[in-house]
Each structure stands twice: as C-alpha cells, then as structure tokens.
Amino acid sequence: MGDMSTQAGLKSLNNFLADKSYIEGFSASQADVAVFEAIPVSPPSNLCHLLRWYNHAKSFYPQRSNLPVSKSQYVIPNHTQNIPNPTQNNLGCSNDEDDDLDLFGSDDEDEEAEKIKQQRLAEYAARKAKKPALIAKSSILLDVKPWDDETDMVKMEECVRSVEMEGLLWGQSKLVPVGYGIKKLQIGCVVEDDKVGTDMLEEAITAFEDYVQSVDVAAFNKI
Amino acid sequence: MALRELSSLEKYLGLKKPNKYTTQGDRKVPVLQNNNGPPLVGLVTVACHLVKESKRPELLGDGAEGRAVVQQWLEYRVTKLDGSSKEETRAILKELNSYLEDKVYFAGHQITLADIFMYHGTHSLMVDLSVQEREQFVNVTRWFDHVQHVRGLRHHLTPVAVLRNRIYTSRHH
Numbered sequence: 001m002g003d004m005s006t007q008a009g010l011k012s013l014n015n016f017l018a019d020k021s022y023i024e025g026f027s028a029s030q031a032d033v034a035v036f037e038a039i040p041v042s043p044p045s046n047l048c049h050l051l052r053w054y055n056h057a058k059s060f061y062p063q064r065s066n067l068p069v070s071k072s073q074y075v076i077p078n079h080t081q082n083i084p085n086p087t088q089n090n091l092g093c094s095n096d097e098d099d100d101l102d103l104f105g106s107d108d109e110d111e112e113a114e115k116i117k118q119q120r121l122a123e124y125a126a127r128k129a130k131k132p133a134l135i136a137k138s139s140i141l142l143d144v145k146p147w148d149d150e151t152d153m154v155k156m157e158e159c160v161r162s163v164e165m166e167g168l169l170w171g172q173s174k175l176v177p178v179g180y181g182i183k184k185l186q187i188g189c190v191v192e193d194d195k196v197g198t199d200m201l202e203e204a205i206t207a208f209e210d211y212v213q214s215v216d217v218a219a220f221n222k223i
Numbered sequence: 224m225a226l227r228e229l230s231s232l233e234k235y236l237g238l239k240k241p242n243k244y245t246t247q248g249d250r251k252v253p254v255l256q257n258n259n260g261p262p263l264v265g266l267v268t269v270a271c272h273l274v275k276e277s278k279r280p281e282l283l284g285d286g287a288e289g290r291a292v293v294q295q296w297l298e299y300r301v302t303k304l305d306g307s308s309k310e311e312t313r314a315i316l317k318e319l320n321s322y323l324e325d326k327v328y329f330a331g332h333q334i335t336l337a338d339i340f341m342y343h344g345t346h347s348l349m350v351d352l353s354v355q356e357r358e359q360f361v362n363v364t365r366w367f368d369h370v371q372h373v374r375g376l377r378h379h380l381t382p383v384a385v386l387r388n389r390i391y392t393s394r395h396h
Contacts, residue, residue, distance in 0.1 A: 019365045026372035059332035
C-alpha cells in the first residue's frame with residue numbers, strides 16, 4: 001500500500017482519481033473501502049478529485065460489508081514507483097493555480113497490461129526455446145520387388161514396416177503390378193536427412209532376403 | 224430521439240410492457256396516453272411518470288433538496304442543453320465541469336434521473352469532443368464515462384471511449 005500519510009501519496013491518489021468515480025471499475029467495491037480507511041483525515045480542498053471521491057466513499061462506507069471484493073490486489077499508486085516524472089505538477093483543481101495537467105500519473109490499467117505483456121513474452125520465449133530447430137526432411141518412395149509372384153506381399157510389407165530407425169516414419173503403401181503377375185510394393189516414408197539415408201533403408205529392407213529381391217528409390221523429394 | 228430515450232429508460236427501469244408513445248408538434252414532444260386520465264406530455268413529465276410507475280422514487284432524488292436538484296437538471300437538459308448551438312456547447316461544458324468537480328452524480332450520492340437525462344443530453348457533445356478537450360473537461364469526462372458504464376443504462380447510444388492521453392499537458396480551465 002502506498003503511503004497515505006504523505007502529501008506525495010495523497011497527491012498521486014488525487015491524480016489517479018481525476019477520471020475515476022471509484023478506485024476500481026465503475027462501482028463501489030472493497031477497494032474503495034480499503035483506501036478510504038487508509039486515509040487518516042478528510043483531504044484538503046486543493047486535492048479536489050480526492051476530496052470528491054472521499055466524500056462519496058464516506059456516503060457508502062456504512063454499507064461497506066455489502067460491497068463486492070476488489071478484483072486485484074489493489075496497490076495505491078506510490079509517487080516513487082509510478083509517476084515517471086516526479087517533478088511534474090499534479091492535477092491542481094482551483095483555477096488560480098498555474099498547474100499543468102499531470103497526465104504522467106500512475107495508471108493502474110497500464111501496469112496490469114505491462115504485467116500481462118511480460119508474462120506473455122516469457123511464455124513465448126519458453127516456447128521458442130523448446131521448439132526444435134528446422135529439421136531437413138525428405139519424402140522417399142521405395143519400390144520393393146519380390147522374388148516372384150508367389151511371394152507373400154502382405155508379409156513382405158510387414159517386414160518392411162518393421163524396419164525402425166530414428167527419424168524414419170513409414171507412410172502409405174500400395175501394390176503395383178509389374179508384369180507376369182508380379183507386384184511390387186511401393187511404399188512411402190518420411191526421413192530426417194541427417195539421421196536416415198536411402199542406402200541405410202535399402203540395406204535394412206534387403207536384409208529380408210526371403211521376401212525382398214531388390215529395393216529401388218522410385219522418388220525422392222525434399223520436404 | 225425522445226422516444227428512443229424513453230424506450231431506453233423503460234429498459235433501465237425494468238418495465239415489462241413498453242408503452243406506446245405518440246408525438247405532437249414540430250418539436251416531436253412525446254406524449255403518453257394513459258388508460259385513465261389525461262395524456263402526459265413532455266419528456267420530463269413522461270420520464271418522471273415512468274420512474275414512479277417502476278417504484279424507484281430514489282431516482283427522483285433523496286429528500287426535498289435532492290429532489291429539487293434533480294428537477295433542476297431535468298429542466299436544464301430540456302431548456303438549455305437540447306437545441307444548444309455549437310458556440311454554447313463550450314460554455315455548457317465549462318459549467319458542467321465546474322459543477323461536477325466535487326460530485327460523483329448530479330444529485331446526491333446515487334444515480335438519479337438527472338444523470339440519465341444529462342447522459343442522453345450530452346452524448347452528442349461528448350462524441351464530438353477531441354481527446355484534448357475531453358482531458359480539459361476532465362470532470363465531465365469522468366462522470367460521463369461512469370454513467371455510460373452503469374449496468375442497464377446504455378442502450379442505443381454508442382459508447383464513448385475515454386482514455387487518459389499522456390501527450391496532452393494543456394492547462395485546463
């Protein structure tokens with residue numbers, strides 16, 4: 001809580017209340033009660049906004065137990081923390097005073113907005129840090145040829161798909177007739193370039209000697 | 224214009240059945256034909272009737288003095304504010320600004336019909352004010368922003384954005 005016993009504290013509160021009927025929002029709340037109780041005596045008439053608010057708060061103070069709780073942990077604007085230029089004159093009220101309108105006064109909404117902004121920036125930075133660097137990937141279409149037309153293509157596909165490597169993701173497959181009743185297995189995959197190479201794949205697949213006669217790269221596309 | 228205002232007032236008061244109004248004369252003074260009794264003529268007359276009908280007497284002021292102040296501002300709205308010229312606007316705003324310096328509402332510590340009427344009456348003025356002028360008439364702006372946020376009050380009138388502008392450090396008078 002800001003210091004309500006200092007002139008500076010009251011002045012900054014006066015400035016805060018220039019465009020507000022209540023401490024928080026557009027209706028009386030516990031925030032008004034809290035601030036009212038923090039002010040020892042009725043403010044001087046030169047702090048006209050504060051005086052206006054004070055007299056109004058006094059009018060509903062008896063019903064304070066019915067007032068809603070304040071939404072935020074209300075911090076009274078303190079002249080040292082909120083006003084960027086403390087030498088600027090505050091909002092004077094009498095027409096005799098040669099005052100400038102102090103519009104650099106604390107603005108609670110701005111503080112909150114700033115807090116939210118910092119929070120969001122932190123979250124974004126965290127997300128960015130977790131996000132992996134751009135990985136080079138390729139989409140490869142393989143032609144896997146069996147020995148003959150009696151080769152169990154289903155089993156062959158199973159074998160091919162059983163090949164597991166880090167950075168390898170098997171995709172769709174189809175059987176393409178090549179003649180004489182023989183079908184080749186055309187299967188696609190997506191690989192991370194620095195982890196999986198086509199020769200590795202070919203080697204792994206041709207290891208299934210019982211089913212696989214040869215492997216060819218039908219298509220190779222960088223993603 | 225007056226009919227929309229009355230309709231808005233009915234909504235604020237929570238009156239279930241909207242009334243049927245007519246107007247008379249070139250100035251389109253609103254008229255409410257009551258089932259029993261003579262017709263009620265005039266914005267203020269009809270509005271006060273609606274307030275009584277909705278059993279919200281506090282909207283007409285608290286105590287004799289409070290009620291007098293409310294009536295004063297209702298009359299101000301209809302006689303001085305409505306139909307005022309551009310030149311008169313400035314003087315009016317100055318007067319309102321100094322009046323509202325130490326007041327949250329026009330009459331007493333609660334909203335009254337005076338605030339509602341003055342809100343409707345000053346809306347067109349406020350819309351046309353520059354940001355600098357809104358800072359200049361800071362009390363009017365404060366009061367206006369407050370009233371337009373009162374729940375159930377603003378219906379057909381556009382909200383006027385009130386932002387404290389940090390650029391203007393003009394002297395205010």
